[in-house]
Amino acid sequence: MGMVIAVLLVWFIVAFLLYPNFNLLKTTFFADGSFSLEPFHKLLNSERALKSLLHSFALAISLVITVNIIGIFLVLIVDYFDIKGAKILRLGYYTTLIYGGVVLVSGYKFLYGEHGFITKFLLEIFPNFDATWFKGYWAVLFVMTFACTSNHVIFLSNAIKKIDYQTIEAAKNMGASTFYILRRVVLPVLKPSLFAITILLFLTGLGATSAPLILGGRDFQTINPMILSFANSVTSRDMASLLAIILGVATLILLTFMRKIEKDGNFMSISKVKSVIQKQKINNKFVNVIVHALAYLLFIVYIVPVLLIIIFSFTDAYSISTSTFSLSHFTLDNYIMLFTQASAFKPYLVSIFYAAASAIFVVILTLIVSRILHKYNNKFSTALEYSMLIPWLLPSTLIALGLIITYDTPRVIMGNNVLTGTIWILLFAFIIVQIPFTLRMLKAAFFTIDSSLEEAAKSLGAGTFYTFRRVLLPIILPSTLAVLALNFNGHLADYDIAVFLYHPLFQPLGIVIKNSTDPMATGDAKALTFVYSVILMIISSITLYLVYGRKSD
Structure with a gap:
């Protein structure tokens, strides 16, 4: 089991943290197979x-x-x-x-x-x-x-x-x-x-x-x-x-x-x-x-x-288009539209899927890595930790471009599949950018655990997985859930990464909200955006209360 986990971790690091970034450098400066400074010349002339x-x-x-x-x-x-x-x-x-x-x-x-x-x-x-x-x-x-x-x-x-x-x-x-x-x-x-x-x-x-x-x-x-x-x-x-x-x-x-x-x-x-x-x-x-x-x-x-x-958010398209407020234009139609029309609710479903799936996956991934770092202190664990912190050193734009340029053609490391233009590439990007913060938080949580608890479980004959599930995980669960909530909240309306990688048929909230700021956007689109924003604020408030507020109760 340990060997399988090690192989999967190495594949993930190479496929998503190393290869795309090195390939971006190669594509930029070795486009014709030999080193060229042509991009710099084009930049200086632009x-x-x-x-x-x-x-x-x-x-x-x-x-x-x-x-x-x-x-x-x-x-x-x-x-x-x-x-x-x-x-x-x-x-x-x-x-x-x-x-x-x-x-x-x-x-x-x-x-x-x-x-x-x-x-x-x-x-x-x-x-x-x-x-x-x-x-x-x-x-x-x-x-x-x-x-x-x-x-x-x-x-x-x-x-x-x-x-x-x-x-x-x-x-x-x-x-x-x-x-x-x-x-x-x-x-x-x-x-x-x-x-x-x-x-x-x-x-x-x-x-x-x-x-x-x-x-x-x-x-x-x-x-x-x-x-x-x-x-x-x-x-x-x-x-x-x-x-x-x-x-x-x-x-x-x-x-x-x-x-x-x-x-x-x-x-x-x-x-x-x-x-x-x-x-x-x-x-x-x-x-x-x-x-x-x-x-x-x-x-x-x-x-x-x-x-x-x-x-x-409680007014009609006319009030929003003309920036005037009157009680006669007060309506609940915008909220009704959001929860009754599939086209209106679709961006929420898309964003919830990306935010929830990436948050859950990255927490599982970093729990495994944090456990390895907590248990072992060798060259592999050191290399693993530094590799997982790579996204912390890179702007999200660089990560997005690396994925686009690398996986716009079939690659062996990806099973000869193309990622660019699919719904999955944005999910992987969200996972990548969340890794450093999540790892730092969960690693810190692991190192607060009293080592005598694990030793006691082992002395009673408990296996490694059972010890983790019944002894260690309950201790770090509050920190894990807090990080999960913050990651979910942070990418629910993301625009900076989504604008590079989103699928045209599955637009997340960030893209829809940005499009509503266009002067040519309809009043209905702007009205719906206000509703999106209010719901996002409610979700964010609940998340912050669950993470921070209950600590002071």
Whole structure:
């Protein structure tokens, strides 16, 4: 049995983690059997491609600044300063946890776009107002700034709660002001979390797809939308591959840099006994008013798109097309249509299949791998772990292109079957990108198990599989179910990978929602998209409660 598992693992690693990526390099630089730099020449002669590279790096640098400013401010408002209505503010700031990606971008476009609710309101006040104001670099930066604070509200909040309050009290007793303590005591302790979040933000900006594609317009396209454009043409696939490789190299350099800084840095707290942090009052009345005003202004920015999506999901196509709301146009037809018409519900079934199947498969796969890593410490286990972390080093675009180019013809390793153009290639892509996160979580869960439990089971004559099923699995089951739920939730409305690999007859939700943002989309299609978005938010809220909420009950 062990040999069969080892062979299957080696086949999976070679077929999906190694071969497609090496084949992508070969196809790009050895297209005619000999090494060629022709893709670089084509790239340097393409103004569109060079601009996309410049735009991606500009967006990445900008996001690092804007998201960190907003994200740190949100966390301080909710968890550090004594702000009136902090619990209500928290609900608004945490909305990005229940909707994101193409769903969030489409919501902001409905609000601020050419035919958006806010734009129409501004046109009524200022008739000469430019209706196309919300597009390009600033629109993309605005949306992504408020979309990417999720990591702050999760990781930075936890970091603040772990600060030793005694150090703050000591600084106060020495006469330090509130903001001096914040700058010299609090923020330095948050440095590890901030550094990790900053790297993730930079990578997010480099790999942005939905926002530039929907809001960037012709003048602001980033690498991934350009890769998608080039990949649709056989003659320019080498350009798409080269851009994906450049994105991958940038990712590797950043992750290497991050590991070096973490290794060289000293971020450890010297406190031995920690006291629970207490919220700090802002003594300066003027500053207190300004902070409260900014806090509630940001709350409005976060909450309005969500509220409008919910409200307009109950209106007809006319109200949505004209961005007007009237009780006379209130209807439940959109929800009835979703659950009674097969064509309307089909994208949900497709997305549920892909999200559930990939989440279940990757959990089973990583449970096996985690068990091997927990039980053995040899060259095979080391190679196995590093191989499984390969997708963590590669952007999803590179993974998608590798699968497309490699399996568009019959391959022996795939039983002489073609994957490109089938419904299965997207499923494999979802599995691949979920592996690193799932493995890290489940491996950590395994290493919390007391080894004496397994030894006791063995001494009682229990077999390996029986011990795993009856002793080990029940212990790690809560962590396993949590990871399963997060993986399912994360890919239910995925667009960035799906746009490269989806089957035209089986469009997942991400594709359907993106298509509804097109100016030529019908009112009914837009109405149904709002319903999709509301249901997705409900599912996401339930998932987050099951994973996080019950822990605090």
